[in-house]
Amino acid sequence: MMLVLPCNNMYRVVVTDGLAAVAIDKLKSEGYSVDEISFTRDEILDGALRKYHAVIIRSATILDKNAIIANSGGNLKFICRAGVGVDNIDIRVANKFDIMVMNAPSSTTQSVAELTVGHLISCVRRIPEADRNLRKKIWAKKNLRGSELNGKNLGLVGYGRIARKVAKIAEAFGMIVHAYDPYLSHDLFGNTISYTSIEKLFSNCTHISIHCNLSQETKNLIGEDLINLMPKTGADGSNCGNHIVNLSRGGIVNEKELLVCLNNGKLTSLGLDVFELEPALKNDLINCENFVGTPHIAASTLEAQIRVGLESATQIIMALDGELPTNLINGV
Amino acid sequence: MMLVLPCNNMYRVVVTDGLAAVAIDKLKSEGYSVDEISFTRDEILDGALRKYHAVIIRSATILDKNAIIANSGGNLKFICRAGVGVDNIDIRVANKFDIMVMNAPSSTTQSVAELTVGHLISCVRRIPEADRNLRKKIWAKKNLRGSELNGKNLGLVGYGRIARKVAKIAEAFGMIVHAYDPYLSHDLFGNTISYTSIEKLFSNCTHISIHCNLSQETKNLIGEDLINLMPKTGADGSNCGNHIVNLSRGGIVNEKELLVCLNNGKLTSLGLDVFELEPALKNDLINCENFVGTPHIAASTLEAQIRVGLESATQIIMALDGELPTNLINGV
Numbered sequence: 001m002m003l004v005l006p007c008n009n010m011y012r013v014v015v016t017d018g019l020a021a022v023a024i025d026k027l028k029s030e031g032y033s034v035d036e037i038s039f040t041r042d043e044i045l046d047g048a049l050r051k052y053h054a055v056i057i058r059s060a061t062i063l064d065k066n067a068i069i070a071n072s073g074g075n076l077k078f079i080c081r082a083g084v085g086v087d088n089i090d091i092r093v094a095n096k097f098d099i100m101v102m103n104a105p106s107s108t109t110q111s112v113a114e115l116t117v118g119h120l121i122s123c124v125r126r127i128p129e130a131d132r133n134l135r136k137k138i139w140a141k142k143n144l145r146g147s148e149l150n151g152k153n154l155g156l157v158g159y160g161r162i163a164r165k166v167a168k169i170a171e172a173f174g175m176i177v178h179a180y181d182p183y184l185s186h187d188l189f190g191n192t193i194s195y196t197s198i199e200k201l202f203s204n205c206t207h208i209s210i211h212c213n214l215s216q217e218t219k220n221l222i223g224e225d226l227i228n229l230m231p232k233t234g235a236d237g238s239n240c241g242n243h244i245v246n247l248s249r250g251g252i253v254n255e256k257e258l259l260v261c262l263n264n265g266k267l268t269s270l271g272l273d274v275f276e277l278e279p280a281l282k283n284d285l286i287n288c289e290n291f292v293g294t295p296h297i298a299a300s301t302l303e304a305q306i307r308v309g310l311e312s313a314t315q316i317i318m319a320l321d322g323e324l325p326t327n328l329i330n331g332v
Numbered sequence: 333m334m335l336v337l338p339c340n341n342m343y344r345v346v347v348t349d350g351l352a353a354v355a356i357d358k359l360k361s362e363g364y365s366v367d368e369i370s371f372t373r374d375e376i377l378d379g380a381l382r383k384y385h386a387v388i389i390r391s392a393t394i395l396d397k398n399a400i401i402a403n404s405g406g407n408l409k410f411i412c413r414a415g416v417g418v419d420n421i422d423i424r425v426a427n428k429f430d431i432m433v434m435n436a437p438s439s440t441t442q443s444v445a446e447l448t449v450g451h452l453i454s455c456v457r458r459i460p461e462a463d464r465n466l467r468k469k470i471w472a473k474k475n476l477r478g479s480e481l482n483g484k485n486l487g488l489v490g491y492g493r494i495a496r497k498v499a500k501i502a503e504a505f506g507m508i509v510h511a512y513d514p515y516l517s518h519d520l521f522g523n524t525i526s527y528t529s530i531e532k533l534f535s536n537c538t539h540i541s542i543h544c545n546l547s548q549e550t551k552n553l554i555g556e557d558l559i560n561l562m563p564k565t566g567a568d569g570s571n572c573g574n575h576i577v578n579l580s581r582g583g584i585v586n587e588k589e590l591l592v593c594l595n596n597g598k599l600t601s602l603g604l605d606v607f608e609l610e611p612a613l614k615n616d617l618i619n620c621e622n623f624v625g626t627p628h629i630a631a632s633t634l635e636a637q638i639r640v641g642l643e644s645a646t647q648i649i650m651a652l653d654g655e656l657p658t659n660l661i662n663g664v
Contacts, residue, residue: 173446
């Protein structure tokens with residue numbers, strides 16, 4: 001006997017930027033129809049999402065004002081960002097059209113924190129440069145002196161989930177952790193030394209890792225002026241130089257100014273997983289020897305993708321069931 | 333007034349593979365004459381070290397049986413290895429000629445442990461491969477899925493100073509640490525799970541890091557048979573694959589067999605800082621995409637080189653002063 005689903009259970013969900021297979025299965029097991037389609041910008045602006053009740057996106061699908069207006073007035077009531085950053089969604093416009101926006105913020109914390117530490121070590125020990133030389137049949141042992149993380153001051157710009165996980169690992173290396181986060185009350189910093197200005201953070205730290213959202217306030221926040229404040233000499237007295245890594249969002253660092261600092265030695269190394277313009281194939285940074293680049297893969301692990309998929313599916317199921325999703329971003 | 337040093341204080345020390353400037357200064361401040369000369373193998377075999385009372389070497393100078401015999405019978409009474417591994421010195425022959433051998437074992441622990449973790453993250457997150465693609469103007473985001481260290485079993489082959497430091501950092505990542513060390517009594521493993529055979533270690537661990545000396549017992553110890561035992565599936569159930577890093581000594585891993593395993597997928601990634609033959613420029617591993625290579629730089633940090641220099645200088649000063657050096661290797 002065929003099971004005929006009642007009409008009101010035939011919700012349509014579309015996944016536009018991929019999702020773990022177990023998460024797709026979870027949505028289907030609820031009786032939803034699930035499409036996996038990567039729409040072009042034109043298709044989105046033609047209202048391709050209007051027939052769906054819910055859409056699950058990652059960073060590639062841009063749901064700005066025009067995209068949301070073009071897809072309003074139909075079935076669409078729920079947007080879930082499978083990941084953390086919702087800077088590709090115009091929340092205010094979504095709100096206006098009674099569209100709920102959710103995300104999956106905790107699923108990727110561990111993966112991003114691990115790659116952040118990976119970038120830090122890769123920078124100070126010049127691992128990709130070493131590997132690159134070896135492949136070019138150059139045994140650069142004598143030219144590849146690095147420095148230890150141990151005994152150095154690590155400055156975290158932003159002190160949310162990921163930064164706190166980075167802090168824990170950095171402490172195991174013997175780093176002294178400092179942070180600046182104007183949105184966090186003083187008692188939440190634990191052992192981490194907190195500052196009331198970003199200038200004070202940079203003045204005290206040879207190693208900086210960025211963990212904040214992209215906003216008008218943080219756009220081009222990190223540039224030559226802040227780098228000029230960095231001490232170059234480690235808290236342990238060693239000539240370790242200045243090092244910055246950013247795995248949060250492109251555009252928070254001023255790439256042009258950082259390129260100048262990499263070339264004039266004010267910055268000893270720079271590690272980026274995110275870029276102002278992605279794919280970052282015309283970016284001049286990628287030709288610098290003292291630069292380490294990865295193509296926005298901080299959350300690209302097997303484990304994070306399964307967690308983020310399941311967390312996103314759960315949000316959509318709660319929303320379509322009429323419950324209030326636990327990770328609701330806007331105040332619909 | 334000139335200070336004329338008494339004859340018996342005019343000890344001659346030669347540094348053959350470089351030493352930190354502060355360490356050279358420390359030796360000179362004792363009144364010793366210090367030469368910094370890189371001898372060829374032929375010069376060594378011609379007895380170039382005979383006129384010196386003490387020689388400070390690193391890994392490049394090979395003091396095997398013939399070299400020690402050629403330099404015996406003169407002033408040479410002390411050999412100090414500025415670093416840990418003394419596999420380039422024939423201790424038994426040195427003993428026979430009443431030549432004391434010392435090393436500087438603790439100076440490099442932190443640097444080696446940090447780069448070991450760097451290799452582990454570089455392997456599982458494919459950082460050099462990502463950077464390499466970016467420089468080739470390939471945005472390989474979708475092809476660069478990695479895996480987390482968190483929740484995985486890390487197996488340490490050997491559980492000395494460096495391994496214990498790696499264990500501490502790995503635990504901060506959320507790894508579960510296992511070890512095999514037949515020379516360590518059971519109660520010295522602490523929280524680390526210990527095994528009575530290396531086969532049991534490999535059977536339980538998807539991630540292996542090697543921290544033992546090169547000896548007849550460990551030569552070609554790690555090969556296809558042990559890799560075949562590795563579980564490929566992480567302790568957390570993820571399909572993370574198998575990963576090995578070696579920053580101890582070349583020759584402990586069977587490079588030919590590991591190359592086969594990298595190519596047939598039994599090994600997901602391999603990170604090496606040391607090679608059977610160095611410089612490793614004709615090594616076939618350096619052309620593998622899933623290989624990460626660095627040119628024996630685990631101890632090449634500013635901090636370690638200063639510590640190793642000062643520790644070596646201290647050993648030589650103790651020896652020339654007639655004291656028993658604290659890091660004496662042989663039983664002279």
